[in-house]
Amino acid sequence: MLTVQEALEQVLRHARLRAPVAVPLNECLGRLLAEDIASDIDSPPYDKSMVDGYAVRSVDLENGAAELEVIEEIMAGAVPTRPVVSGTCSRIMTGAPLPRDTDGIVMQEQTERDSSARGKIRINDARFRAGQNILRQGVAMRRGDVVLQAGRMIRPAEIALLAEVGRSAVRIVPAPRVAVLSTGDELVPAGEQPAAGQIRNSNGPMLVAAVGQADAMAVDLGIARDERGALRERLAEGLRNDVLIVSGGVSTGVLDLVPGLLAELGVEQVFHRIRMKPGKPLWFGVSKTTLVFGLPGNPVSSFVCFELFVKPAVARMSGRENQVHRRTVTAELAADFTHRGDRPTYQPAVLASRDRKGPENLTSRTATPLPWAGSADLRGLVDANALIAFPAGDRSYVAGEEVQVLLLDE
Numbered sequence: 001m002l003t004v005q006e007a008l009e010q011v012l013r014h015a016r017l018r019a020p021v022a023v024p025l026n027e028c029l030g031r032l033l034a035e036d037i038a039s040d041i042d043s044p045p046y047d048k049s050m051v052d053g054y055a056v057r058s059v060d061l062e063n064g065a066a067e068l069e070v071i072e073e074i075m076a077g078a079v080p081t082r083p084v085v086s087g088t089c090s091r092i093m094t095g096a097p098l099p100r101d102t103d104g105i106v107m108q109e110q111t112e113r114d115s116s117a118r119g120k121i122r123i124n125d126a127r128f129r130a131g132q133n134i135l136r137q138g139v140a141m142r143r144g145d146v147v148l149q150a151g152r153m154i155r156p157a158e159i160a161l162l163a164e165v166g167r168s169a170v171r172i173v174p175a176p177r178v179a180v181l182s183t184g185d186e187l188v189p190a191g192e193q194p195a196a197g198q199i200r201n202s203n204g205p206m207l208v209a210a211v212g213q214a215d216a217m218a219v220d221l222g223i224a225r226d227e228r229g230a231l232r233e234r235l236a237e238g239l240r241n242d243v244l245i246v247s248g249g250v251s252t253g254v255l256d257l258v259p260g261l262l263a264e265l266g267v268e269q270v271f272h273r274i275r276m277k278p279g280k281p282l283w284f285g286v287s288k289t290t291l292v293f294g295l296p297g298n299p300v301s302s303f304v305c306f307e308l309f310v311k312p313a314v315a316r317m318s319g320r321e322n323q324v325h326r327r328t329v330t331a332e333l334a335a336d337f338t339h340r341g342d343r344p345t346y347q348p349a350v351l352a353s354r355d356r357k358g359p360e361n362l363t364s365r366t367a368t369p370l371p372w373a374g375s376a377d378l379r380g381l382v383d384a385n386a387l388i389a390f391p392a393g394d395r396s397y398v399a400g401e402e403v404q405v406l407l408l409d410e
């Protein structure tokens with residue numbers, strides 16, 4: 001049986017970055033940029049005013065004071081038509097191009113209208129200096145500059161810059177398509193009343209949601225019966241995606257058909273079983289196009305296997321390298337705890353941080369193991385914001401001992 005670390009290495013070895021595609025600008029948030037972006041403009045494209053005020057010739061001001069005739073009003077989006085000659089100025093709005101022969105903008109607030117002479121203003125701006133309130137052409141970027149490099153994650157700020165340099169379509173690494181198939185004769189959808197021997201499908205909705213939270217694209221294949229023909233058809237459909245997650249049917253029960261059918265469909269098994277709890281019967285295989293995860297049917301097992309193996313694979317395929325290796329933190333156990341079992345165990349827990357008084361300003365973290373009845377107990381899982389990773393072996397831990405903790409997404 002593989003260790004968790006060995007299994008993760010195998011998974012990541014098969015997870016490849018998806019091939020880039022061009023998408024419209026409004027579809028590239030959160031994706032990895034797959035091309036260098038050069039600007040097709042200077043920014044700003046012309047010398048422009050940063051305030052509402054008056055464009056002046058600095059030589060006309062004495063200690064920041066002058067009386068000038070206003071010869072034009074320049075709105076944003078317009079172009080100046082008149083050069084400013086000695087004794088005159090132009091009214092100018094934020095973002096409007098600077099008129100010829102001016103070299104400073106006096107803010108509106110530093111001026112007053114001359115009531116005795118129409119069309120004149122009086123300027124009083126004691127701190128005036130030449131060049132003030134002007135943003136010069138090209139200070140942010142020059143035409144031809146590479147302003148974004150391939151490999152960068154696209155956030156709203158990058159989208160703004162892409163728009164500014166005229167890119168309405170961009171090459172990105174697309175979100176992996178991840179199909180989710182729940183198997184089991186006992187399963188009914190959430191909206192139905194289970195009959196004798198039946199339970200509701202909780203894994204399907206959970207995994208679809210988890211795929212979305214991992215910024216991948218979920219393809220919900222619903223429930224398949226434990227029947228060779230129907231199951232095979234659905235598995236084949238799932239294999240048309242980048243990842244196929246099958247929940248249930250991968251243990252050693254009489255109706256655990258999934259591994260055999262996948263083999264018939266050309267999926268090669270990479271491993272089956274991991275030394276961990278919950279989640280031991282995790283099955284992983286690959287076809288030419290698809291990574292296939294057979295997650296154990298118990299919901300908490302499915303959840304933990306998704307966290308530990310599917311999520312890192314999706315991160316790698318998306319180019320989110322900083323999310324491939326999960327962050328674990330060290331915390332102090334909040335209470336005595338006895339761990340029993342010959343496999344490393346991921347125990348639902350509550351992680352709390354508090355600032356410790358004292359000169360070092362340290363933050364201490366405590367982890368409280370939650371009451372948990374095992375891999376079918378979703379109640380125990382919902383209160384958790386973390387999983388404590390206990391090493392294999394029976395052992396009594398005392399409060400205050402250090403443990404390793406895996407954070408769950410909020």
Ligand code: AMP
Binds near residue numbers: 202248
């Ligand atoms: P299996 O891995 O198919 O042997 O299932 C193991 C356990 O998980 C059984 O008790 C199943 O009833 C349960 N189970 C399987 N699939 C689901 C599911 N989609 N939602 C909730 N429980 C499930």
Ligand code: MG
Binds near residue numbers: 248249297
């Ligand atoms: Mg089953």
